[in-house]
Amino acid sequence: MKIGGKTIGFGSAIAFAAAAAPPATPQKVTGPVAVYWMSAATSSGFGFGGMNANGGKKPSMGDIMSMMRGGSGRAIHQLELQLGSSLKATAPEANHLPGVGTPLPLLTPVQAPASTPEESTETQPEIKDPPKARILIYWGCGEHAGPGQPYVLDFSKIMAGQALPRIPYVAIRHQNPPSPGRYATYGEWPNSKSRDRQMPASLLGDHQVKGNYSPDIKFTLPPGQDYMPPLLLDAAGKSPAGGTILKWQAIPSATGYFATLFGASGESGGDGTTTIVMWSSSAVETFAGGGLLDYLAPGEVRRLIGQKLIIPPSTTQCTVPVEVATAAKSGIVSMIAYGDEANFADPPRPADPKMPWNISWTTKVRFKSTTGLILGMPGGAISAEADEARPQQQEQPPKKKKGGLFDTLKGAVSPF
Numbered sequence: 001m002k003i004g005g006k007t008i009g010f011g012s013a014i015a016f017a018a019a020a021a022p023p024a025t026p027q028k029v030t031g032p033v034a035v036y037w038m039s040a041a042t043s044s045g046f047g048f049g050g051m052n053a054n055g056g057k058k059p060s061m062g063d064i065m066s067m068m069r070g071g072s073g074r075a076i077h078q079l080e081l082q083l084g085s086s087l088k089a090t091a092p093e094a095n096h097l098p099g100v101g102t103p104l105p106l107l108t109p110v111q112a113p114a115s116t117p118e119e120s121t122e123t124q125p126e127i128k129d130p131p132k133a134r135i136l137i138y139w140g141c142g143e144h145a146g147p148g149q150p151y152v153l154d155f156s157k158i159m160a161g162q163a164l165p166r167i168p169y170v171a172i173r174h175q176n177p178p179s180p181g182r183y184a185t186y187g188e189w190p191n192s193k194s195r196d197r198q199m200p201a202s203l204l205g206d207h208q209v210k211g212n213y214s215p216d217i218k219f220t221l222p223p224g225q226d227y228m229p230p231l232l233l234d235a236a237g238k239s240p241a242g243g244t245i246l247k248w249q250a251i252p253s254a255t256g257y258f259a260t261l262f263g264a265s266g267e268s269g270g271d272g273t274t275t276i277v278m279w280s281s282s283a284v285e286t287f288a289g290g291g292l293l294d295y296l297a298p299g300e301v302r303r304l305i306g307q308k309l310i311i312p313p314s315t316t317q318c319t320v321p322v323e324v325a326t327a328a329k330s331g332i333v334s335m336i337a338y339g340d341e342a343n344f345a346d347p348p349r350p351a352d353p354k355m356p357w358n359i360s361w362t363t364k365v366r367f368k369s370t371t372g373l374i375l376g377m378p379g380g381a382i383s384a385e386a387d388e389a390r391p392q393q394q395e396q397p398p399k400k401k402k403g404g405l406f407d408t409l410k411g412a413v414s415p416f
Contacts, residue, residue: 031359034085034214037177038365044075044230045371075230081189084178085214094187094211101200106187138279141318143241168285173300185213215360219344228369231337242322254337256301257311260288263331277328281318283308293336295366301338331375339367
């Protein structure tokens with residue numbers, strides 16, 4: 001082929017034609033008018049709702065001991081519904097109509113919380129009021145802590161004038177559901193009209209959202225897109241070096257796992273300084289904030305698995321290094337199984353890019369399963385049934401031990 005008196009190959013001719021062609025016009029997209037999120041959580045074990053998993057009844061001692069060791073298979077389901085719309089209404093009213101069960105009223109809060117963007121990236125944790133403590137930060141699964149551990153944050157030196165060092169941290173992209181500040185009208189559930197009996201036992205089937213400030217929303221959740229199973233965690237095993245072996249049952253719908261430990265040495269320095277111990281299952285150095293124990297988009301989970309921050313879904317075991325157990329006489333382990341998402345939009349996106357896509361509404365349904373247990377308790381895992389079968393004895397008030405985990409945290413964490 002000749003161009004301007006020069007001969008060029010066929011492949012070069014195609015590249016030349018592509019470069020000469022005008023750029024494709026991007027598809028015009030408007031809306032959505034309304035954005036709806038369903039956040040479905042399964043909670044079990046210590047500190048994640050297991051205390052309320054017995055139908056609202058007071059837990060037995062067997063329940064409490066089993067939950068503290070992560071052995072409770074009981075779980076509760078939590079559901080949060082959030083609707084944001086660009087439409088206004090004098091008296092906003094909307095209801096979520098599940099396939100089975102009573103309608104869930106979405107109320108507009110009288111005092112709206114602060115607005116947040118739909119997605120935000122946390123690049124460095126903020127510490128507003130440094131405690132009188134030093135923090136030992138460990139990370140990674142294995143018999144022993146890796147090189148460079150622990151990373152030490154000594155707040156007594158910081159409060160004396162030393163600059164706050166940069167805390168090791170991996171940037172995390174968090175999801176933020178609809179909020180009042182971003183939309184003309186907003187409604188949420190649960191709210192002041194909520195009742196426990198309204199909680200749907202299952203999310204499968206048809207769902208509708210009808211209101212006077214939003215277009216009608218209709219979608220269906222098929223099998224496999226329901227509350228996640230409880231995350232069953234066991235910490236009774238020890239490695240040859242003395243590390244604590246965390247084992248859990250795989251959840252088929254999980255996209256990844258993450259675990260943290262927050263504890264204390266049980267001893268205070270002469271100046272009253274407390275030593276706090278933090279560990280995470282991340283294979284890379286990081287300060288594991290609470291944001292990692294919340295919902296994350298599947299794409300973000302895959303990215304963080306690639307960075308070795310999150311445990312892949314095929315893994316069902318992680319050893320807490322012996323150095324962590326030595327530094328923290330007791331501690332609370334928190335763990336999450338990230339779930340998949342279901343996303344809907346109406347109308348569907350036109351295949352022809354020349355056709356505008358005027359979105360009426362979008363819906364996101366997201367899932368997670370969390371659990372927790374206490375390390376440093378004597379004895380191995382026990383079942384609630386076995387404990388309840390023993391003769392009941394009158395309990396004596398426990399003697400307070402100075403320097404224990406709950407004393408150290410000054411009541412910030414309590415099992416009851």
